[in-house]
Amino acid sequence: MKTTLKISGMSCEHCVKHVTGALEGINGVVSAKVSLEHNSAEVEHTDRVSPEAMKAAIVEAGYEVI
Numbered sequence: 001m002k003t004t005l006k007i008s009g010m011s012c013e014h015c016v017k018h019v020t021g022a023l024e025g026i027n028g029v030v031s032a033k034v035s036l037e038h039n040s041a042e043v044e045h046t047d048r049v050s051p052e053a054m055k056a057a058i059v060e061a062g063y064e065v066i
């Protein structure tokens, strides 16, 4: 499955790495492509991963899902 999330609060490549790591740390996430330019994350994951779990990981990392 693929989910695209809109993220606010990222300002540099460090933020991108932080968000990528947070998403890829979720059990069931295969990969996360985070774009600073588009303020988005394209997440490939199994159907066991809920959008809420991905949002929670991003919020926990210090960013916002919009």
Ligand SMILES: [Cu+2]
Pocket: 010, 011, 012, 013, 014, 015, 016
């Ligand atoms: Cu940053």
